[in-house]
Amino acid sequence: MENSIRSLREEIAAFRIGTADELEAFRLRFTVRKGLIAGLFAQLKSVDPARRPEIGGQLNQLKAEAESKIEEASQALVSETKTAGPAIDLSLPGRRHFTGSEHPVQKVLGEMKQIFSDMGFTIATGPELELGSYNFDMLNFPPDHPARDMQDTFFVRHEEGEDDVLLRTHTSPVQVRVMLDRKPPIRVICPGKVYRNEAISARSYCVFHQLEGLYIDKGVTFADLKATIYSFARQMFGQDVKLRFRPSFFPFTEPSAEVDVTCYLCGGKGCRVCKKSGWLEIMGCGMVHPNVMRSAGIDPEEWSGYAFGMGVDRTVLLKYKIDDIRLLFENDVRMLRQFPA
Ligand code: DAH
Numbered sequence: 001m002e003n004s005i006r007s008l009r010e011e012i013a014a015f016r017i018g019t020a021d022e023l024e025a026f027r028l029r030f031t032v033r034k035g036l037i038a039g040l041f042a043q044l045k046s047v048d049p050a051r052r053p054e055i056g057g058q059l060n061q062l063k064a065e066a067e068s069k070i071e072e073a074s075q076a077l078v079s080e081t082k083t084a085g086p087a088i089d090l091s092l093p094g095r096r097h098f099t100g101s102e103h104p105v106q107k108v109l110g111e112m113k114q115i116f117s118d119m120g121f122t123i124a125t126g127p128e129l130e131l132g133s134y135n136f137d138m139l140n141f142p143p144d145h146p147a148r149d150m151q152d153t154f155f156v157r158h159e160e161g162e163d164d165v166l167l168r169t170h171t172s173p174v175q176v177r178v179m180l181d182r183k184p185p186i187r188v189i190c191p192g193k194v195y196r197n198e199a200i201s202a203r204s205y206c207v208f209h210q211l212e213g214l215y216i217d218k219g220v221t222f223a224d225l226k227a228t229i230y231s232f233a234r235q236m237f238g239q240d241v242k243l244r245f246r247p248s249f250f251p252f253t254e255p256s257a258e259v260d261v262t263c264y265l266c267g268g269k270g271c272r273v274c275k276k277s278g279w280l281e282i283m284g285c286g287m288v289h290p291n292v293m294r295s296a297g298i299d300p301e302e303w304s305g306y307a308f309g310m311g312v313d314r315t316v317l318l319k320y321k322i323d324d325i326r327l328l329f330e331n332d333v334r335m336l337r338q339f340p341a
Contacts, residue, residue: 001040001047005058008036012066017073026073030066037063098333101341105209105328108316109191112211115235116189119228121213124188126174128195129156132164134173138295139252154195154206167195171212172252175288175307178214179296184303185217191312202324209312216288216298216305222255225285225306229259233282236315237264244279253286253307265318273318280318283310 012030017023030036040059047055102110113123126134136148147153147169157165174190190212198204215224226245233241244260260281263274270276285308290300313325320339322328327335 001043001055002058004040004043005055005062008040009062009065012062012069015069017069020077023070023073023077026066027070031063031070037066098337099341101336101339103328103336104316104320104322104339105312107339108319109209109211109312111236112232112310112312113189113191115232116213119231121187121189121215124174124178124190125192126168126171126177126190128168128193130166130168130173132166134176135164135166135168135170138176138292139172140289140291140295141251145251150197152197154197168192169196170194170309171210172307172309174212175214175252176292176296179216179293179298184298184305185215186305187215187217189213200326202326205313205325205329207329208325211310211312213285213308214288214305215307216293216303218303220287220304220306222287222306225287225308228306229283229285229308233259233261237261240267242268248284248286250284250286252289252292253284254289256284256286259283259285259308280314282315283308285309 008030015022015026015029017026028035032038037059040062044052044056044059117123132148135153136145141147150158153169154167155164156167171190171192171194174188174192178186178188178190192210193207194210195207198206200206213228215228226243230243233243240262241264242262245257246260248256248258250256258281260279262268263271263278263280265271265273266278268278270278274280285306288305288307293300293303293305313328316322316328317325
């Protein structure tokens with residue numbers, strides 16, 4: 001019996017515990033209920049009763065040694081994992097991070113702004129909640145103009161004897177604000193959101209974007225307007241693009257025109273998008289009406305100017321082949337993620 005105790009003690013002393021698995025193997029071999037130490041305790045019955053206390057003492061001692069070895073080893077293992085930091089599983093698939101990106105409308109607006117700022121235009125902005133006098137009256141809209149109708153305009157305040165408060169229906173009131181605010185020469189573009197009370201469909205929405213332009217100086221002519229629009233259109237839609245100026249009417253310009261570009265999808269041959277005409281309308285424009293200048297305190301005898309206003313969203317739809325304008329306003333990340341930075 002004493003020999004067995006001695007050899008087990010040697011074995012225990014020599015056992016190397018460096019890992020959690022080895023610690024468990026040690027425990028299973030020596031200290032569990034069916035382990036080797038318990039086996040020796042079981043043999044105690046057959047020992048001479050006179051020697052039993054002594055042998056029993058040796059066994060207790062052996063058991064204590066084994067247990068303290070376990071204790072030591074498990075503490076060493078714990079402090080090792082602590083200093084090594086949290087366990088990293090390098091085989092785990094990575095977590096994907098989505099980076100924000102510019103909305104397609106802002107991308108196209110950005111291109112437009114760049115082209116005009118290269119030509120010397122600076123950016124002016126105005127409020128989306130606008131006064132009726134700026135949105136209509138000072139732009140020479142007659143009192144009975146249909147655009148003033150509730151059917152077309154979102155009114156916020158509409159009271160007898162008070163200036164209307166409304167969601168601007170175009171960016172043209174920013175022209176008025178700029179003219180009231182600065183002295184000519186003036187050369188600005190005014191990008192922004194506008195609102196109209198329209199039936200919502202794939203082709204039209206109650207909110208959309210416009211980019212307005214205004215140039216006032218001495219001796220500005222329609223030829224200046226044409227050259228500016230040509231230069232813009234070539235940079236925006238390609239060098240081969242052709243333009244068509246159609247006579248039109250706006251209360252705030254005289255003469256007025258609407259501008260078409262050759263359809264940049266079919267190159268002017270005629271397709272579904274241009275409705276087989278080969279042309280796409282991109283903007284309205286004209287020479288600033290003397291009444292508009294006068295109402296903003298600028299003398300039309302001394303100064304002249306041109307203005308233009310174009311829709312942004314339609315170009316976005318065509319450029320990115322999006323077939324429903326509502327997608328531009330719904331903020332659905334599944335759509336936005338398709339336009340990475
Ligand atoms: N404000 C017009 C619209 O919303 C667009 C426009 C036409 C703006 C002619 C202009 C202009 O500055 O000269 O339909």
